[in-house]
Amino acid sequence: MGGYLLKRIVSLLPVLFVVAIVDFIIIHLTPGDPASVMLGSQATEEELANLREQLGLTLPIYTRFFQWIIGILQGDLGWSIFMDMPVTEAISEHLGPTLSLTILAEIIAILFAIPLGIMAANRRGSWMDQSFMTFAMLGISLPSFWIGLNLILLFAVQFNWLPAAGYQPLSSGIVNHLKYLIMPAVSLGIMQGALIARMTRSSMLEVLGENYIRTAEAKGLKMWIVTYKHALRNAFIPILTVIGLSFATLIGGAVVTETVFNIPGIGKLIVNSVLRRDYEVIQGTVLMIAAAYVFINLIVDILYAYIDPRVRYDKS
Incomplete structure (x- = not known):
C-alpha cells in the first residue's frame, strides 16, 4: 500500500x-x-x-x-490586490462556510439517496421504482439555484421558519448554524443525491442477480441481511466513486448557491475576485479546487481496499 x-x-x-x-x-x-x-x-x-x-x-x-x-x-499562492492579504489567508477565511455547506449537502444526499436506490432495486419494475426514477430525473434536471429560490419562498417567506439568507459560524451554536445552512444544503444536495441514488440502484441490480445472493436467500437469511451485509458491500465501489466525485463537485459547484443565499464561502470569493479582476485570488482558488478533486480521488482509491477485500494494491 x-x-x-x-x-x-x-x-x-x-x-x-x-x-x-x-x-x-x-x-x-x-x-x-x-x-x-x-x-x-x-x-x-x-x-x-x-x-x-x-x-x-x-x-x-x-x-x-x-x-x-x-x-x-x-x-x-500570491497576494490579493483588493483584499490586501495573502491569497492563502483569503482562502482560509472563506473555506469554513464552503466546507460546512458541502459536508451537510453530501450527508443529506447520502442519507436519502442510498436507501432510495436500494428500495428501488429491490422492487424493480414496481410503481415505487418508477416513481423513484421520475424523482431522480427531476433532481438531476432542476438547477440548484431554482430549487434554492423556491425553498426561500416557501420556508422563509411563506412560513417564516428559516432565515432567507446569511451565515452563522459553528461557534454561534449548532442549531443556529444549521438553520442558515439547511436550505442551501438541500438545494445543493438534491442533484448529487439523484446521481448517487441512480448509481446505487444500478449497482444493486447487478449484484442482486449474482448466484451468491440467491444462495443466501435460499439459506433463509433475512432480506435486510442479504441486502445490506452481502449485496450492498459488493455494490458499494461504484457508489463510493460517485460519492467522492460528488463531494469534489460540491466544493467547486457551490458558487451559485452561495451567491443566492449570501454565504461568504469560496464561491462568493471567486465571484467577487472575477468582478474585480483579482488574478491572484482566482488562480489560487481554482488551483485549490483542482487539488481537492485529485486528492479526493486518491482517498476514494484508498478506501476501495478497505471496502472490498478483492482489491489489493501490492504486487502480490
Missing part, C-alpha cells in the same frame, strides 16, 4: 502542474485590467501605467507564471 500511495502522489504532481498552466493562461488572457478597476474611470494613463508597474502587470506573462509557480512551491 505504501508504494502505491507514493506512486499515486507523485503522479498527481504533473496533473496539478498542467492545471496550473491552463489556469494561469486562461485567467491572464481574459480581457480586464485590475488597475482600471482599482483607480476607476477617472484615472489618467500615467496613473494606470504606474499602478500596473507596481502590481507587476507589465512583466512578460512567462515571467509572472514562473514567479507564481516558485511561490506555490514555497507555500505562497
Whole structure:
C-alpha cells in the first residue's frame, strides 16, 4: 500500500502542474485590467501605467507564471490586490462556510439517496421504482439555484421558519448554524443525491442477480441481511466513486448557491475576485479546487481496499 500511495502522489504532481498552466493562461488572457478597476474611470494613463508597474502587470506573462509557480512551491499562492492579504489567508477565511455547506449537502444526499436506490432495486419494475426514477430525473434536471429560490419562498417567506439568507459560524451554536445552512444544503444536495441514488440502484441490480445472493436467500437469511451485509458491500465501489466525485463537485459547484443565499464561502470569493479582476485570488482558488478533486480521488482509491477485500494494491 505504501508504494502505491507514493506512486499515486507523485503522479498527481504533473496533473496539478498542467492545471496550473491552463489556469494561469486562461485567467491572464481574459480581457480586464485590475488597475482600471482599482483607480476607476477617472484615472489618467500615467496613473494606470504606474499602478500596473507596481502590481507587476507589465512583466512578460512567462515571467509572472514562473514567479507564481516558485511561490506555490514555497507555500505562497500570491497576494490579493483588493483584499490586501495573502491569497492563502483569503482562502482560509472563506473555506469554513464552503466546507460546512458541502459536508451537510453530501450527508443529506447520502442519507436519502442510498436507501432510495436500494428500495428501488429491490422492487424493480414496481410503481415505487418508477416513481423513484421520475424523482431522480427531476433532481438531476432542476438547477440548484431554482430549487434554492423556491425553498426561500416557501420556508422563509411563506412560513417564516428559516432565515432567507446569511451565515452563522459553528461557534454561534449548532442549531443556529444549521438553520442558515439547511436550505442551501438541500438545494445543493438534491442533484448529487439523484446521481448517487441512480448509481446505487444500478449497482444493486447487478449484484442482486449474482448466484451468491440467491444462495443466501435460499439459506433463509433475512432480506435486510442479504441486502445490506452481502449485496450492498459488493455494490458499494461504484457508489463510493460517485460519492467522492460528488463531494469534489460540491466544493467547486457551490458558487451559485452561495451567491443566492449570501454565504461568504469560496464561491462568493471567486465571484467577487472575477468582478474585480483579482488574478491572484482566482488562480489560487481554482488551483485549490483542482487539488481537492485529485486528492479526493486518491482517498476514494484508498478506501476501495478497505471496502472490498478483492482489491489489493501490492504486487502480490
